[in-house]
Amino acid sequence: MIDHRKLGRELDLFDSDPLIGAGLPFWLPAGAAARREVENYLHDLERRHGYQHVYSPALGKRAMYELSGHLANFAGDMFPPMPAGEDELMLRPSLCPHHALIFKARQRSYREMPLRIAELGQMYRQERSGVLGGLSRVRSIALNDAHIFCPEEKAAGEVAGVLRLMRESHAALGLRPANYQLSLRGPGKKYGGDDESWARSEALLRGALSDASIEYAGKAGEAAFYGPKIDVQVVDAAGREWTVATVQIDFHQPERFDLSYVGASGARARPVMIHRSLAGSMERLFGQLIEEHEGAFPVWYAPVQLAVLPVGVDSSFAASAVAAGLRAVEIRDGSLGARIRAASKVPYIAVVGARDEGLVSLRLRGGRQLDPMPGAEAIALIRAAATIR
Known part of the structure; x- marks a missing residue:
């Protein structure tokens, strides 16, 4: 691996x-x-699996x-309050309070x-x-985040679904997790909730990992303050471990925000709140992807999918590739x-000569060269390769 920096x-x-x-x-x-x-890929994947997308402000009142x-x-990791009239506003360190209030905004x-x-x-x-x-x-983090609100009896199935989506998205991205970690409470830290709710949360996560046949190691002191979590770990070029995806069970914040829904009997019930991120922050994710692929990303999210190298004075292939929806660039100098x-x-590299009579010679990353083919056929080949698998 080469350091992504x-x-x-x-x-x-x-x-x-x-x-x-x-x-x-x-x-x-x-x-x-x-x-x-x-x-775009993560957004579409989530939509196909029943997620509804929202926008919420990156600020909130101190009271929240x-x-x-x-x-x-968590105050040590938060930026200090900013006066705003009679209120104090703070930059959010996580999205969960906003999503709890989005849940609460409607019956x-x-x-x-x-x-x-x-x-x-x-x-x-x-x-x-x-x-x-x-x-x-x-310090500024763009997080692929979601929160699932459900009855406790459905929590295990939801965690299992998250683990499946993690594996699907990681395979598509070419991301190779090093290990799975069950992050638990540890001495010397403050945690919300009671021992009974923590035990239930931990049992749900252990059961989901067991059902998915995922090997894991428990790690004390790494839990969120509101509950235990499954963390998917990666290793960077320097051998350091980072969390790149997570799923967490939370009984604490639904209680704090007094979240409820009307059950089948007509009585009010408290939901469980499941926190999950399939790919973590865009920053940390790309730090790892740059190192994993050494900058040679899969075709579907490569910044440039096709480099056109004209041998003659003119080439229309770059323009036709762009019109066909490929991310193409023409390189003429040198x-x-x-x-x-x-x-x-x-x-893909396309060498286009003035005497090729509409044929294109495609060179694949790594050096392999394909036989000359019509331009439209070359574009179709690249578009097929750019389909997310």
Whole structure:
């Protein structure tokens, strides 16, 4: 593996500037193009599996974080309050309080359960400057997040469904988890809720892992303050472990926010809140994907899918490729060999000569060359390869 901080800058995927600040990288056009494709994929995957997408503000009143328990248990990772008239506003360190209030905004019925609310949302954490690095640990975080509200008897099935979606999305992205971790309470930290609810949460997660035949290790002290969680771990180029996906059981915040729905009997019931992220933050995810693929992303989310290298003075193939929906770029400067080397991370290279009579010579990433074919056939081949599998 090559460190994503080095490779990401060499490939113009992301950068940073002292005037913006530490832990606040910005995405350059190539990185933004790849990220957008991954975001669209995750959005569509979630929709196909019953998630409803929302938008919520990245700010909230101090009182909301007092109610959720974040200020009591997580204040050291939050930015300080900002005066706003008679109120104090804070940048959110997570999306769950907002989603709890979205659930509470309407009277809910058991017929809506499970209610799956998803958002690619911005959140902020006041990480210490000494731990910041590249895309792996940042202060401004775009999180692929969701919260599932359901009766307790449906929680195990929902966690199982999340684990399946994790595996599907990781396979599509070319992401290789190193291990699964069951994150539990540990000494020296504050946690919400009571021992009985924590035991129920832990039993649900252990059961889901067992049913899915997933090997895991328990790790004390890594739980969220409101409940235990399953964390999917990856290892970076330096051998450090990072969490890239998670699913968590929470009895605590539904109680704090007094969430309820009308059950089949007409009586009010308390839902369980399941927190889950299939791919974590876009920042940490891409830090890992850059290293996993060494910048040579799968065709479907490669920033450039096709590099066109004209041998003659003119070529219409780049324009036709763009019109067909491919992300194509034309490279004219330098010798043919130099241009091929410059496009080494691009999945397909098309060498187009003035005497080829409409035929295109496609070179695959890695050096293999295909027989000359008509331009339309070449475009169809690349579009088929770009289909997410």
